[in-house]
Amino acid sequence: MKAAIIVSPGSNCDRDVRVALEQNIESPPIMHWHRDPDLPKVDLIVIPGGFSYGDYLRAGAMAAHSPVIREVIDRAQKGVPVLGICNGFQILTECQLLPGTLMKNTGLKFICRDVDIRVETNTSIFTRNYTKGQKLKMPIAHNEGSYFADTKTLSRLTDNDLVALRYCSDDGEVDEAANPNGALLNIAAVLSAERNVLGMMPHPERCSDKQLGGEDGRTLFSGLANAIMHP
Amino acid sequence: MKARIHINLKIGVLDPQGKAIKQALEGLDFKGVNEVRIGKFIDLELLETDANAARKATEDMCKKLLANTVIENYEIDLEE
Numbered sequence: 001m002k003a004a005i006i007v008s009p010g011s012n013c014d015r016d017v018r019v020a021l022e023q024n025i026e027s028p029p030i031m032h033w034h035r036d037p038d039l040p041k042v043d044l045i046v047i048p049g050g051f052s053y054g055d056y057l058r059a060g061a062m063a064a065h066s067p068v069i070r071e072v073i074d075r076a077q078k079g080v081p082v083l084g085i086c087n088g089f090q091i092l093t094e095c096q097l098l099p100g101t102l103m104k105n106t107g108l109k110f111i112c113r114d115v116d117i118r119v120e121t122n123t124s125i126f127t128r129n130y131t132k133g134q135k136l137k138m139p140i141a142h143n144e145g146s147y148f149a150d151t152k153t154l155s156r157l158t159d160n161d162l163v164a165l166r167y168c169s170d171d172g173e174v175d176e177a178a179n180p181n182g183a184l185l186n187i188a189a190v191l192s193a194e195r196n197v198l199g200m201m202p203h204p205e206r207c208s209d210k211q212l213g214g215e216d217g218r219t220l221f222s223g224l225a226n227a228i229m230h231p
Numbered sequence: 232m233k234a235r236i237h238i239n240l241k242i243g244v245l246d247p248q249g250k251a252i253k254q255a256l257e258g259l260d261f262k263g264v265n266e267v268r269i270g271k272f273i274d275l276e277l278l279e280t281d282a283n284a285a286r287k288a289t290e291d292m293c294k295k296l297l298a299n300t301v302i303e304n305y306e307i308d309l310e311e
Contacts, residue, residue, distance in 0.1 A: 093301075103302065148301070
């Protein structure tokens with residue numbers, strides 16, 4: 001199995017994602033510079049977190065027009081799995097591979113802490129090794145994480161089981177008190193209609209080893225590798 | 232030709248910055264401010280001299296990059 005990690009100026013979770021992937025796949029991931037449109041044939045594309053282009057204009061807006069992104073869109077449309085984490089999620093909404101957008105946190109502050117999230121669906125290659133309703137702890141680190149979409153889009157997401165993760169309380173309840181950033185319906189991660197693209201604000205790569213303080217993210221990478229290698 | 236693009240959040244989209252500024256104004260004893268909405272403007276200097284063509288090109292730029300039409304509206308002012 002081969003994976004590519006898209007690196008933009010300002011990406012800062014690219015190497016963390018590489019380490020998390022290396023725990024689960026044999027060949028080392030390709031670190032692919034965003035200016036290079038010639039993306040090798042891969043089985044998985046990851047757009048990591050960071051501050052691509054210094055968040056100029058809007059978070060993810062500039063990177064969404066990088067030469068390689070056109071190729072990423074093309075591959076995603078052909079069914080190649082694409083995972084966007086944090087800034088990667090913002091880029092995926094800006095290039096319209098995922099619906100909605102990520103707005104400034106309602107508290108107007110950058111939030112960097114562990115949050116509780118609930119797995120809303122395990123019918124995806126990204127979440128299939130979790131159980132539906134399972135509570136996870138993952139770090140978030142963002143200024144623009146407040147998921148917004150119009151009501152029609154929100155209904156489409158919920159009706160089609162495309163909300164992958166929601167922010168929840170310690171006892172697994174999805175309520176306003178457990179919402180760190182004002183995201184509509186406490187949405188922390190969404191899937192594309194074809195379920196091969198996932199955008200998530202929490203950082204699974206930052207909790208994929210005991211030494212990092214948690215392993216809840218490791219399951220995502222191992223499940224994903226397993227789903228790709230043994231479809 | 233110059234184009235000034237005003238970008239604002241759509242009605243109904245929560246503007247936490249505007250809300251915070253409204254509270255700050257109240258704290259400074261400025262009464263009677265019902266709502267504050269924050270936007271931005273972008274100035275372009277265009278080589279195009281035909282107003283219709285300039286407007287069309289600028290609209291295209293807004294849709295593709297300058298505005299996020301999920302949450303933002305844009306208005307274009309052209310100047311000779």
